[in-house]
Structures are given as structure tokens and as C-alpha cells.
Amino acid sequence: MHYKWDFTKASKYFIIFSIVITVLGIGSLAFLGFNYGVDFRAGSNVDIVLTKSVPKEDIEKLLSEKNAGHYTLTTGADRVTIRFDDILSDVQQKELRANFTEQLDPGASMEINTVDVAMARELQLNALLALSLASLGILIYISFRFEWRFAVAAIVSLVHDAFIVISVFSVFRLEVNLTFIVAVLTIIGYSINDTIVIFDRIRENLRFAKIKTPADLAALVNRSIWETLTRSINTVITVVFGALCLYIFGSESIRLFSLAILIGLIAGAYSSIFIASPIWLALRSKAKPKAAKAPATTS
Amino acid sequence: MKRMLALLLIVVATFGVIAATSPALVQKVKLGLDLKGGFEILYEAEPLTPGGEVTQDALRETARSLEQRANATGVAEPEITPEGANRIRVKIAGVTDEAVVRDVLKKPAELTFRSMRGCEPSQGYCKVELIGSDFKEGGATIYQNQLGGWEISITLNSASKFAEVTRELAKLPEGSNRLAIFLDENVLSEPRVSFEINDTKASITGNYTREEAKKVADTINLGALPLKLTEKYTQSVGATLGQLSLQQTVFAGALGTALVLIFMLLFYRLPGLISSISLITYIWLLLLGFNLMGATLTLPGIAAFILGIGMAVDANIITFERIKEEMRSGKSLLSSLKAGSKNSLRTIVDANLTTIIAGAVLFFIGTGSVKGFAVILIMSIIVSVITNVLYSRLLLYLLIRSGLLNKPSYFGVKESDIRAL
Numbered sequence: 001m002h003y004k005w006d007f008t009k010a011s012k013y014f015i016i017f018s019i020v021i022t023v024l025g026i027g028s029l030a031f032l033g034f035n036y037g038v039d040f041r042a043g044s045n046v047d048i049v050l051t052k053s054v055p056k057e058d059i060e061k062l063l064s065e066k067n068a069g070h071y072t073l074t075t076g077a078d079r080v081t082i083r084f085d086d087i088l089s090d091v092q093q094k095e096l097r098a099n100f101t102e103q104l105d106p107g108a109s110m111e112i113n114t115v116d117v118a119m120a121r122e123l124q125l126n127a128l129l130a131l132s133l134a135s136l137g138i139l140i141y142i143s144f145r146f147e148w149r150f151a152v153a154a155i156v157s158l159v160h161d162a163f164i165v166i167s168v169f170s171v172f173r174l175e176v177n178l179t180f181i182v183a184v185l186t187i188i189g190y191s192i193n194d195t196i197v198i199f200d201r202i203r204e205n206l207r208f209a210k211i212k213t214p215a216d217l218a219a220l221v222n223r224s225i226w227e228t229l230t231r232s233i234n235t236v237i238t239v240v241f242g243a244l245c246l247y248i249f250g251s252e253s254i255r256l257f258s259l260a261i262l263i264g265l266i267a268g269a270y271s272s273i274f275i276a277s278p279i280w281l282a283l284r285s286k287a288k289p290k291a292a293k294a295p296a297t298t299s
Numbered sequence: 300m301k302r303m304l305a306l307l308l309i310v311v312a313t314f315g316v317i318a319a320t321s322p323a324l325v326q327k328v329k330l331g332l333d334l335k336g337g338f339e340i341l342y343e344a345e346p347l348t349p350g351g352e353v354t355q356d357a358l359r360e361t362a363r364s365l366e367q368r369a370n371a372t373g374v375a376e377p378e379i380t381p382e383g384a385n386r387i388r389v390k391i392a393g394v395t396d397e398a399v400v401r402d403v404l405k406k407p408a409e410l411t412f413r414s415m416r417g418c419e420p421s422q423g424y425c426k427v428e429l430i431g432s433d434f435k436e437g438g439a440t441i442y443q444n445q446l447g448g449w450e451i452s453i454t455l456n457s458a459s460k461f462a463e464v465t466r467e468l469a470k471l472p473e474g475s476n477r478l479a480i481f482l483d484e485n486v487l488s489e490p491r492v493s494f495e496i497n498d499t500k501a502s503i504t505g506n507y508t509r510e511e512a513k514k515v516a517d518t519i520n521l522g523a524l525p526l527k528l529t530e531k532y533t534q535s536v537g538a539t540l541g542q543l544s545l546q547q548t549v550f551a552g553a554l555g556t557a558l559v560l561i562f563m564l565l566f567y568r569l570p571g572l573i574s575s576i577s578l579i580t581y582i583w584l585l586l587l588g589f590n591l592m593g594a595t596l597t598l599p600g601i602a603a604f605i606l607g608i609g610m611a612v613d614a615n616i617i618t619f620e621r622i623k624e625e626m627r628s629g630k631s632l633l634s635s636l637k638a639g640s641k642n643s644l645r646t647i648v649d650a651n652l653t654t655i656i657a658g659a660v661l662f663f664i665g666t667g668s669v670k671g672f673a674v675i676l677i678m679s680i681i682v683s684v685i686t687n688v689l690y691s692r693l694l695l696y697l698l699i700r701s702g703l704l705n706k707p708s709y710f711g712v713k714e715s716d717i718r719a720l
Contacts, residue, residue, distance in 0.1 A: 242559070
């Protein structure tokens with residue numbers, strides 16, 4: 001069968017594109033870092049759902065009377081978020097709650113989170129540990145089920161997906177909280193899923209194929225991508241339905257989580273095709289002389 | 300025809316069970332604090348006096364005393380669990396006056412030995428004779444006497460003080476000569492004092508079981524070295540805000556699910572219908588498993604639930620695509636089903652196992668709501684294999700074997716795409 005579009009040839013440009021994004025991300029991380037939420041930076045976060053509109057000035061006035069240290073105030077239509085650099089004591093929390101409902105909006109409902117410094121550092125370390133352990137586990141599993149080249153290609157694409165999400169959050173200064181780490185780990189799970197489906201097909205096609213030249217191998221990879229393309233697209237569509245609905249209609253508290261998942265899902269589908277498969281192809285083509293000992297002598 | 304009937308029967312039975320049990324299941328789901336309001340505090344325990352060590356017994360004892368105090372303030376079902384080496388997690392739902400409860404919890408546990416010396420009969424134990432710091436740190440142990448009963452040995456710091464207390468108490472009439480052990484305001488034990496003890500060592504005898512004796516000893520040790528609790532992490536969610544989160548997120552989930560169902564029906568036709576039936580079963584089974592485990596549903600948990608739907612459908616998509624491919628290559632419907640099922644199973648298992656690895660890491664490293672998310676992620680994968688692989692396959696097999704509906708177009712395959720074998 002003839003396929004209209006050669007994924008393996010086109011992938012060169014996509015790999016360049018991905019490298020550019022990754023470099024941008026590294027730059028942003030190095031110079032801007034993350035906009036850490038309280039989970040990783042210590043302090044207090046106050047989310048208030050309003051039942052009527054409250055002018056920003058009034059909230060600022062209320063807060064300045066309290067002198068609870070430095071804070072950042074973000075106001076939305078029916079939602080206010082205040083980030084304090086310091087940890088609010090239970091007395092301060094009580095006062096804030098009382099004052100706010102008495103003076104500004106009697107129907108206001110709040111969520112207050114506080115995290116202390118040592119805890120924030122611990123959460124950060126745990127997050128890194130989780131990311132590396134999950135990657136390692138997947139690497140071992142794929143090496144065991146497939147071969148090491150598949151594992152390497154899968155891990156590169158997985159790191160790439162995580163990195164795209166990380167870059168977006170760093171560049172756009174979106175808040176990074178504990179749920180963000182959960183999102184990145186979930187993305188790793190899903191992204192690897194996409195990659196495995198394509199690799200599985202490559203492995204299956206390899207069994208019946210006679211590979212003589214690198215071009216044959218490239219054609220096989222291209223065919224495998226095409227054969228699984230409908231599945232790749234349809235699966236992304238169904239998962240995106242869920243993530244998009246969560247992002248648009250779900251609770252404010254998991255909006256950023258949904259956004260991270262959404263970006264990661266799309267990145268995952270993209271990288272399985274344009275990053276993981278070409279990398280495997282490149283690794284396998286280099287190994288060609290040794291791997292194809294028998295057929296090489298006949299030509 | 301027989302197979303078609305069997306198929307219809309299975310579907311009707313499944314939906315019957317779902318319809319009958321769902322309302323109760325939904326009612327019984329335990330909601331997390333982020334969905335119903337309340338507060339969660341992670342305390343780190345340190346000894347009040349420097350140089351001390353936090354033992355597991357002391358931590359458990361502190362947790363127990365926190366629970367009693369929380370109960371005393373009248374809150375419903377406080378959940379208080381020791382965590383790791385020196386932490387205690389407190390979860391309390393629906394508190395009206397949070398500051399009061401937190402204030403009560405923060406105080407170190409206070410151990411007192413009290414007597415009725417000079418008390419009016421109505422006052423009970425009104426005189427504090429000994430306090431926690433009169434006892435030697437870690438000085439209380441339990442041992443078994445010759446009769447097989449359990450007793451507690453205690454060690455005090457000053458023999459003379461103890462001698463004075465016991466001397467005075469022994470003079471009191473039988474019945475009121477007791478030295479009651481209190482942790483905060485709870486009586487743990489009321490041993491009698493019959494004679495003066497001029498020693499730093501003493502025994503508390505009685506009809507204790509091993510557990511009871513251990514509890515008293517732990518309490519005395521905790522009282523000798525009370526733990527200071529500092530708040531490491533707090534989360535407090537207003538009830539209205541929690542309900543709003545729940546409503547919004549459940550709506551988002553329902554909408555997402557509906558879109559997935561419609562998509563599957565449009566794209567895969569008959570198999571799409573089977574996938575939709577499986578998906579509804581999947582949601583129900585996940586809810587059932589959730590209830591059986593007594594797990595708590597948190598906001599990230601609902602998100603995992605919704606994302607899991609995508610994963611479950613993926614198993615169907617992989618299988619259906621594979622079957623379509625086999626059909627296009629010219630195979631009959633039945634052999635397409637067989638080949639398609641066989642070939643797709645390996646892919647599904649490999650793909651899902653890697654997600655389980657990520658989920659397991661989250662489960663073991665994460666705490667609180669992260670753990671909740673991981674539980675649902677892993678559970679959703681296992682359930683999806685049952686419903687969207689096994690159950691779907693059974694239905695599809697019956698459908699194809701019935702021979703009633705087997706035009707390729709019902710399966711989303713164009714006749715013109717089918718090659719001759």
C-alpha cells in the first residue's frame with residue numbers, strides 16, 4: 001500500500017521543532033524558574049468564592065489592616081485568590097474569615113491552605129523522586145518486554161512530553177502545585193501508552209518483514225504509524241473530551257491540573273509519532289550491519 | 300437468534316443491576332474534605348523537652364488523645380492517623396468553629412494522677428497529686444505476673460514525693476483511696492493505694508489484658524514526655540466551596556462521558572454501541588469497587604475517574620481498529636473478531652501496565668489526595684480490562700455469532716475497502 005505522507009521523512013523537522021521548544025523551556029526554567037504555589041514554596045493560599053462582586057480595593061484595605069505580611073491578590077468575577085508569603089496561624093485564619101464575611105460578602109466560602117518550609121522542600125523532593133522512579137520503572141518494563149532501543153526511544157519521548165508541559169507552565173507563569181506533579185506523572189502514563197501501541201505494531205510488522213536496506217526499515221516504521229494512526233487520533237479525541245470538559249466546566253481548583261493534562265496528552269500523541277518512532281529508527285538503522293548478518297551476505 | 304437473545308438478556312440484566320444499585324452506591328460514596336468542606340492538618344510531633352525521642356507508641360498515644368479531644372468538641376467522625384516516624388494527620392469534616400477545634404488539638408497531652416483527697420463526693424477526683432513530669436521518661440513498662448495477668452510497672456523521679464502521696468491516700472477509707480490516671484479529662488484507670496510506697500518504682504495491678512496494660516503504660520510514658528505538635532500543612536475548605544467543586548466537576552465528567560459515548564457511536568456504529576454499554580458498566584463497577592474499598596473520593600480522584608474513561612475506551616478503540624483492519628484484509632467477521640481480539644490484547648496489556656507503574660509510584664510516594672488519585676488511576680485500569688476488554692468481547696462475540704447484523708457498514712468498514720483474500 002502507498003501512504004500519502006511519509007512520517008519518517010517529515011520527522012526531521014518535527015524533531016528540530018521539539019528541540020527548539022525544549023531549549024526555550026530550559027532557558028525559561030533557568031532564568032524564570034517556576035511560579036511555585038504554596039505546596040512547594042511555603043506560605044498560605046486563600047481561595048474565596050464570592051456570592052457578589054467585591055471591589056479589589058476593599059479587599060486590599062481589609063488585608064492592610066491585618067498586616068499579615070506580603071501577599072499577592074488575584075481577583076476574578078466570582079473568585080479571589082490571595083497568596084501570603086507567611087503562614088497564617090489559626091487565629092489569623094479565623095479573623096480573616098470573620099472579617100471577610102462580616103465586612104465584604106456574607107456568603108463567601110473559603111479554602112485556606114498553609115504549608116511550612118520543611119514540608120514544601122520535602123514535597124518537592126518527593127515529586128522529583130516520583131518522576132525519576134516512574135521513568136525508571138517504565139524503562140525497565142519496556143526493556144524487558146521489547147528491547148532497549150524501544151525503551152530509550154520511549155523515555156526520550158516521555159521526557160519530551162513532561163518537558164513541554166513544564167515549559168508551558170514556566171513560560172506562562174502558571175502556578176505549580178502538588179497537583180501539577182500528579183498531572184505530569186499521569187501524562188507520563190498516557191504518553192507511554194501511545195508510544196507502546198505504535199512500537200507494538202512495529203515489533204509485529206518486523207516479524208514478517210524482510211529488511212534489506214535502511215529504506216525498508218523506514219518504510220516499515222512509516223507503515224506502522226499509518227496503521228495505528230486512526231487509533232492514535234481517536235484515543236486522543238476521547239481523552240481530550242474528558243480533559244477539556246474538566247478544564248472548562250470543572251472546579252477552579254483543578255483547572256490548572258486539567259490544562260497540564262490537556263497539553264501533555266496532545267504532546268504525548270505528537271511525540272509518539274514524531275519523536276519516539278524516528279529515534280527508534282535511527283538507533284536501529286545504526287545497528288543494522290550487525291543485526292542483519294544473514295540477509296546481508298546474500299546480496 | 301439464540302445468541303442475540305442471550306446478548307439482549309445480558310445487556311438488560313446488566314442495566315437492571317446498574318439501575319437498581321446506582322442510587323445507593325452514589326449515596327454511599329465517601330467524599331473528601333475538598334468536596335464537602337472541613338479541614339485537614341498534618342502535625343509534626345516533637346518532644347516538649349529537648350533531647351527526647353518520638354517513639355511509635357508515643358505517636359499512637361498522641362493520635363488517640365487527639366481523637367478523644369476532637370470527639371469531645373462534638374465534631375463528627377474525626378479521622379486521625381499516625382503517619383511515618385513523627386507525624387499525625389487529622390481530618391475533620393464539616394466543622395462550624397474550626398479555630399476552637401484546632402486550639403484544642405494543639406495543646407500537648409496532659410497526664411495527671413488525681414485523688415479524692417479533700418474533695419466533696421460530687422466532685423469526684425478533684426486533687427491533682429502527680430503530673431507528667433513526675434514520671435521518668437520511658438519508665439512505664441508492662442509485665443506478666445505469675446497468674447498470667449498483665450501489670451504495669453512505673454518509675455517516678457522522686458521517691459519522697461510518691462511516699463507522701465501514697466501515705467496520705469492509704470489513710471482514706473476503702474473505696475475513695477484511689478489514685479486515678481487521667482489523660483486530659485479522660486480516666487484511664489483507677490488503681491487503689493493501700494499502703495505507703497517509699498520508692499521510685501511501683502506497680503499497678505488489676506485485671507488488665509495485655510492491650511489495656513500497654514495503653515496505660517504508653518499513656519504514662521507519653522505524659523512523662525509530652526509531644527509538641529506543629530502544623531506542617533493545613534487545608535481548610537468551606538462547605539459551600541466544596542459543594543461547588545463537586546457539582547462543577549461532576550457536571551464536567553458527565554458531559555465528557557456523554558461526548559465520548561456519542562463519538563464512539565458515530566465512529567464505530569455497532570461495536571460503538573457495545574463500547575458504550577461497556578463504558579456505562581465500567582463507571583458503575585468502578586463506583587462499586589470504590590465503595591467496597593471504603594476509599595474517599597477527592598477532587599483529583601474525580602479527575603482520574605474522568606480520564607480513566609478515556610483509557611477504558613482506548614481498549615475498545617484498539618480492538619475495534621484491529622478488527623476493522625482484519626475485515627479490510629478480506630477475513631470473515633468471525634475470524635476478524637478472533638484475530639483482532641488476540642492481536643490487540645498484547646498491546647492493551649503492555650500499554651496499561653506502564654500506566655500502572657506510574658500509578659504505583661504515585662501511590663507509594665504520594666500522600667493524601669495524591670494517593671487518592673493513584674488509587675483511582677490503578678483501579679480504573681483494572682476495571683477497564685474487565686469491562687472494556689472481557690465484557691465487550693463477550694458482547695461482540697454474541698453479536699457477530701448471532702449472524703443477524705453483520706454488514707461491514709455496521710462496523711464502520713466500507714465494502715469498497717475490503718480486499719479479496
